[in-house]
Amino acid sequence: MTILNTNLSKSTGILSSALLNTKFKLKHTLLAMTFIPAIALAEEVTYPEPIARWQQEGVSIVSEFKAPNGMRGFTAMYEGVGITLYLMADGEHVLWGDLYDAKGTDLSAEALEAAIYSKMAAELWERMEKSTWVQDGSTEAKQIVYVFTDPNCPYCREFWQTSRPWVESGKVQLRHILVGILSDESPLKAAAILNDKDPAAALLAYEQSNGQGALALPNEIDEKTLANLESNLEIMDALGASATPAIYYLSPKGRLQQQLGMPDDKQLKAIMGEPE
Template identity: 45%
Template structure:
């Protein structure tokens, strides 16, 4: 699948449903596919008199082509003389791009702690569990870019690794100065799990839900834009990938 963030099928199915187009006047072959569970996300021009449709079924993207006489539909890829998939751009425009924007809005609306300047030109969201050793390594590795004001990391606190992870995540989110608390914790002063107001505990719960809904499975998982496309890295990245994520060589 070309969608870089590589969501799990269940998550994709949920997002696909929000971008699907519903109509009662599809051509008969397309309507037959819709009645079998296919979701149509948009129509696009195709060569040789065909009409293309960007579609999905249970989270799986596909293109469907209607013949010029309107009597038959062909599901699958259509290649040009150079082997290029003529429907690839339509799948991105009609399905993946709206998904990526929706994921970014969900991240913006999640509960996170900012690490770095608010006017940093580059923003990344990273899911962080307080008991995750690789999250601390990621914190350390990103210091040059964060301290240079080039990157702001937004730590979406989750509690998934150990029994006290949710309480520790809530302690960080509920601290008087969450950024300072996260900095101390990441520098080795382990945060203590303490009771927090219900709304703070709910923030951790909702972050956990988002983590699962997006099909993520490891911490840190970091989401960012690369070449105007949404990308993600699960775990601690290698040095070359880290520089790609940060958007530049080490300051």
């Protein structure tokens, strides 16, 4: 069980090894670990001793849920992963892992989704909403898609070009969360776009030039813009993405979805819907 339905394409811009030791590459943080304090420590609860003892082993108990045959179920986090613990009816023995019924239905999935993953997804979406992004498309668009974009990423540019029918029809709004990870010049280009008097127009012109258009690159990145770029990268890192484009959107059921790399035709329709 994961927080995201994830699609991975080979068409990605991978971080340059030259940047691994720079301020633009933050230490990787496991997705779920970011949200343990908000979820697991929301309130103090006393748990049965056979369950509570696992807290000494680094397990964060999140909530209790109904389980069959006199058992008590508990959702928890361990090393960044949602898990379930089951206290047997005798009150002394504990089962750790997913529980299935005779038909093969995972009885743990719904509890994990409700107690952990749906809340994590909502927080991640909110973090992207509050990040520094560049609007690409109508404010009236019904479908919002966040894209972590490096100005030097050829697959980001391909996604931008391929998305034009949906964006120009007003059906989809892309929100480009700029990062600078592929080359030493990437953060400077990202800063130039963000600092333009009209970032949306600057990004449009740059993409229309196929990445060949001149940008007024700064000699140094000012502190505010640097903080915004670092924050964008931190969010990308929290989402578990290390390549661009990293694409996030909500399914018709409101679940957070992830597409890593340039999507194929089927994946594009899942992200954007049918083209106009």
